[in-house]
Amino acid sequence: MMGEMKFFLGLQVNQFSNRIFINQSKYILNILKRFRMKNYDTVFTPMVEQAKLILDLVGKPVDHTDYQSMIGSLMYVTLSRPDIMFATCMCARYQANTNEHHVSAIKRIFRYFKGSINLGLWYPKDSDFDLTADSDADHEKKEQHMKRKNST
Numbered sequence: 001m002m003g004e005m006k007f008f009l010g011l012q013v014n015q016f017s018n019r020i021f022i023n024q025s026k027y028i029l030n031i032l033k034r035f036r037m038k039n040y041d042t043v044f045t046p047m048v049e050q051a052k053l054i055l056d057l058v059g060k061p062v063d064h065t066d067y068q069s070m071i072g073s074l075m076y077v078t079l080s081r082p083d084i085m086f087a088t089c090m091c092a093r094y095q096a097n098t099n100e101h102h103v104s105a106i107k108r109i110f111r112y113f114k115g116s117i118n119l120g121l122w123y124p125k126d127s128d129f130d131l132t133a134d135s136d137a138d139h140e141k142k143e144q145h146m147k148r149k150n151s152t
Contacts (some may be wrong), residue, residue: 010024010026010027010118011080012024012025012026014028016125017125018124018126019041019122020123021121021122022080022120022121023080024079024081024120025120027076027077028077028117031110032114035066035069035070035110040107040114042111042112042114042115043111044112044115045109045112046083046086046088046106046108046112047090047105047108047109048108060100061099062097062099062100065099067098067102067103067106068095071092071095071106073090074088074106075088075092077113079120082121083116083119084112087105087109090105090108091106091109
């Protein structure tokens, strides 16, 4: 007979009598170590207020591979941390033309984890709970910070 699930695909699962808590604190600790962010100071928001990342072809370019690895790790964390989704998606837009400003924005998200590592999702157990979510795909509203091209 199998026991109660505690860990599944990087998600920690804690089951209580009336609810389930899912988080990724172990995974977050691993990525903080992997990207050498364990000793940085904590910040209390994943992004600077009114932050505007832009396509900057003049700034000092950085290694795309590391940046893309950071983005991939953050995207996986969004499974249990919707609080970082907006900041992560803003940073993900610049994977092809990455510079120091974009890396700083990613590192801020990692620094945010240090003070919020135990956050996660609570789900009621044995109830008629229906999970619904809404998303606004156009986060930039009427402002345009990137040149976008459509092709058919």
